[in-house]
Amino acid sequence: MLKQRIITALLLLAVFLPVLFYPSIEPFGAFTLVLIAAAGWEWARINGCGPTRSVAAGLALAVALLVFWLLGGVERSWRELWAAVAVVWVVLAAIMLRRGVEAYGRRPQLLRLWLGLLLIACAWLALVQARILGLGFLLSVLLLVWMADIAAYFGGKRFGRRKLAPAISPGKSWEGAVSGLIGVFVLAGVWLWLTRAGWTSPDHLYAYLWHLGPWVAVPALAGLCAMSVCGDLIESLVKRAAGVKDSSQLLPGHGGVLDRVDALLPVLPLAMMLVTF
Template sequence: MLRQRIITALLLLAVLLPALFYSDTRPFTALSLLLVMTGAWEWARLNGCRPGVSLALGLLLGLAMALFWFLGGLDRSWRVGWIVVGLLWVALAFGMLARGVAGWSNWPFLPRLWVGLFLICCAWLALVQARQLGLAFLLSVLMLVWMADVAAYFGGKAFGRRKLAPSVSPAKSWEGAISGLIGVCLLAACWLWADAGGLGDRSSLYGRLWQMGPLWAAVSLFFLVAMSVVGDLLESLVKRSAGVKDSSQLLPGHGGVLDRVDALLPVLPLAMMLVSL
């Protein structure tokens, strides 16, 4: 399993990193559009759609987003849209976690299917526009999620006692979540220190939030870390309701695309919202 995970990760990095660091954002946009299509396919499957219908939805959503790109949608400001998406994510966090695993299947089929597809598209739009704001900005958002996840894993292993959401994700603990927050705060402090030393251009998420005020930066980081945990929990909730361990087996050793980006789905649009206010 470990060997599979390493090989898959190396292959993904070999494809993603050149596109990510290339000065023209179009290759990265096109490559990330494939993630939208596979994520939509997985989401349809998790919600009980037949294989053919799931594949068709993934392809149609990819074509719709490609048309959106062609018509200039990626170059427009979506400031109000990010606020709406942010409120939707907060509402889903309270609603879905309150109703639990059993309650998810009682939600009407079409709303839960299409809201999920809509949020996947919003995450893609936020991903692309974050790259347009600068490589440092996108990397800082990605590293926030990765740091929160890694620090939570090790903090939970070392100190975990009180379960965060035992019916949804038994392995998560409050101690792990707090460790994730501490890790992100340390990351932000190091990034700001590097910026102050002339090693950065202050265009990162942390630099932009700090320029809006230390209190705003602290509250924003807390909110983003909390929502990264929410994204992970909500995908776990949906998978438990569907009776599956992974969203798919598309990435050997890693599960599916949604398994890898679940925490990013809320964080990307919320990061765009916070720096746009």
């Protein structure tokens, strides 16, 4: 399993890093569009669609976003959309995590399917627009989510006692969540220090938030960290309702695309909201 995980990660990085650092946005947008199509297929599968409908959902999502891109939608400002999506994610997290797995399964299938596909599409748009804002900005958002996850894992392994959501994800603990938050604050502090020392450019999320003042930066970072946890928990809840361990087996050793990007789905639109208002 470890060998599979390493091989898959190296292959993904071999494609992801060149398109990430490429000067123009087209290769990055195209590569992530393929991943989003796979995520749409996975979402349809774990929400009760058969093989044909699941493939159709993934392809329809990709085609719709491609047309949207070709019509210039990626270059437009979507500040009102980011605010609306942020509200939707917060409300969804509050309702779904409070009511649990059984309540989710009782929701109409079409509502679950289309709302999920819409939020996945918004995450892709936020991802591409974050890259347009600058490599430093996108990396600061990605590293926030990764740091929250890594610090929560090790903090939970070492200090975890009280379960965060035992009916949804038994491995997560409150101590792990706090460790993730501390890790994010450390990451932001180090990045800001490097910027002030002239080692990095100030085109990142932490510099923008700190410019607004610590009374904005601290709760904003805490909120982004919390929503990364919620994104992970929501996907776990949906998989439990579907009776599956992974969203798919597209990424050997890692599960599916949704398993790897679940925490990013709410964080990307929320980060775009913070920098466009």
